[in-house]
Structures are given as structure tokens and as C-alpha cells.
Amino acid sequence: MTTRAHESGTLDNRNQANREQKRNPEWTGELGREPLPLKGYAALLSIYGTGVTSIFSWAVRNERTLDKVSYADLVVLAMGSQKLARMASKDRVGTLIRQPFTEYDGTDGALPGEASESARRDRGPLVQAIGELLCCPYCTTTWAATAVFGTYLANRKLGRTLAMFLSTVGMADVVQRLYHDVLSHR
Incomplete structure (x- = not known):
């Protein structure tokens, strides 16, 4: 050389x-x-992107887009989306539904009625990616908000009713937490 x-x-x-x-x-x-499940993330992004595109294409075709939205609707939709995401990702009763994608880690550090879980890493990148999505209330909020808002676009009355119901449950959780943290420690 x-x-x-x-x-x-x-x-x-x-x-x-x-x-x-x-x-x-x-x-x-x-x-x-361990490496991130990038192929699983790509699949989830494809599914999510297809869903969002479908919802908004349908809304445009059927003239269901919004000219304006009230702040009250925005707050109720946001609160309802947050509660739906929290239910999907943390409720202890929902562990059964998340079980194919997550491993139960117990309740240490979790709020009352909630579970701590981690994504399964032994069943491939798609299962791991779904598990990571289901363990993260912040990640799940995007999907929940899309479902709640899509319902609102399709049928304003039903969307408001769904969001109001979920918001009511969320506010009741706040009251329960306040009672537990403040009033029960007298």
C-alpha cells in the first residue's frame, strides 16, 4: 500500500x-x-396519519370544518381528551386491555387507582411501540384528542356530550385527589 x-x-x-x-x-x-422500536413507531405514525387524513378529508367533503369554536368547547374537549388518555394509559382496571403490550410494574409512584407499566420488549418493535404509547398518558393524549375532536366534527352534540362526560369524570378525579391530599389528613 x-x-x-x-x-x-x-x-x-x-x-x-x-x-x-x-x-x-x-x-x-x-x-x-436498548434501541428504540423505530419500525414500530413508523407503523404507528402511518396508522395515525392515515386516521387524521381520513377524518379531515371527510370533514372537508361534508362541510364539517369549523368556522369558529367557543372557548368553552375547547376547554371541555381538552379536558375530556386528557381524561380519556389517562384512562387508556393508567387506569388499573385497564391493565387487562394493555396487557398484550405492557408489563405490570405495580402501583409504586402511581396515583390511587392507577397502575405503573412498561412496554414489552420481547414481542417485536410494533408491540413495543404500542406498549410505549399505552404507558405514556402524554403520548396517548394525541390519539385521544383526535378521537374526541373527530367525534365533535362528525356530530357536535355527541362530541360535546362525550367530552362533557369525560371532563366530569376528570374533575371528579381532581376532587377525589384534593379530598385525599387535603381533607383526609386533618
Whole structure:
């Protein structure tokens, strides 16, 4: 090997090492733990994107888009979406439904009536991605809000009723928590 070719090879190796050091661990799916289930995330994003596109295409075709929305509806829809997400991702009774995708970790650190779970990592990237979605109330809120808002677009009266029901349950949870934290410790 000539000196010039050897130097070029060494330079290529150094450049490769520099690229690996600068690599964004979130983009490559490595965050100091097992790799992220990027293929599973891609499948979920495809499903979600198809659903959102379908809802909004339907709304446009059927002239169900909004000219304006009241702040009261916005608050009730947001509160209802939050409660639906919390129910889907944390309610202890819902553990049975989440079980194919999650592992029950107990109730340590969970609010009363809630479970602590983690995504299954032994059943492939799609199951792991669904498990991570179902364990995260913040992640699940996007899906819940899409369902609640889609219902609102399809039928304002039904959407308001659903959101009002979920908001009522959520506010009752707040009252229960206040009672537990403040009033019961006298």
C-alpha cells in the first residue's frame, strides 16, 4: 500500500469515527439503552396519519370544518381528551386491555387507582411501540384528542356530550385527589 493510500484510509477511518461521535442518539434510536422500536413507531405514525387524513378529508367533503369554536368547547374537549388518555394509559382496571403490550410494574409512584407499566420488549418493535404509547398518558393524549375532536366534527352534540362526560369524570378525579391530599389528613 502506498503512503498516500494508507494516509487516505486512515483519514477515512478518522472521519467515520468523528461522524459516529457526532451522531444524534435520538435519530439512530440509541439513548443509552436498548434501541428504540423505530419500525414500530413508523407503523404507528402511518396508522395515525392515515386516521387524521381520513377524518379531515371527510370533514372537508361534508362541510364539517369549523368556522369558529367557543372557548368553552375547547376547554371541555381538552379536558375530556386528557381524561380519556389517562384512562387508556393508567387506569388499573385497564391493565387487562394493555396487557398484550405492557408489563405490570405495580402501583409504586402511581396515583390511587392507577397502575405503573412498561412496554414489552420481547414481542417485536410494533408491540413495543404500542406498549410505549399505552404507558405514556402524554403520548396517548394525541390519539385521544383526535378521537374526541373527530367525534365533535362528525356530530357536535355527541362530541360535546362525550367530552362533557369525560371532563366530569376528570374533575371528579381532581376532587377525589384534593379530598385525599387535603381533607383526609386533618
